[in-house]
Amino acid sequence: MESGQQNLVGTRVRKLRLGAELSQETFAARCQTQGWDVSRGTFAKIEAGLRRVTDAELVIMAKVLRCSVERLLEGLTSKEISRVLRQGE
Numbered sequence: 001m002e003s004g005q006q007n008l009v010g011t012r013v014r015k016l017r018l019g020a021e022l023s024q025e026t027f028a029a030r031c032q033t034q035g036w037d038v039s040r041g042t043f044a045k046i047e048a049g050l051r052r053v054t055d056a057e058l059v060i061m062a063k064v065l066r067c068s069v070e071r072l073l074e075g076l077t078s079k080e081i082s083r084v085l086r087q088g089e
Contacts, residue, residue: 005049
């Protein structure tokens with residue numbers, strides 16, 4: 001993860017979204033049906049690592065992508081996790 005990045009899952013979300021053949025707009029619409037008022041622009045920021053992601057948003061994205069939250073987080077190192085947590089302080 002690059003320094004200054006606001007989330008750990010943006011790249012993985014993008015990969016899974018593209019694998020499911022979903023546009024950002026369609027993905028946002030599906031997340032909206034789960035109760036998250038989100039736009040395509042917000043997803044662009046998440047995927048670029050420019051916006052933080054809450055735990056509730058992470059759960060909704062996993063549900064829409066039909067995967068586990070663990071899958072969105074797998075492969076992350078403790079160093080990466082510590083860095084992004086420190087940035088949030």
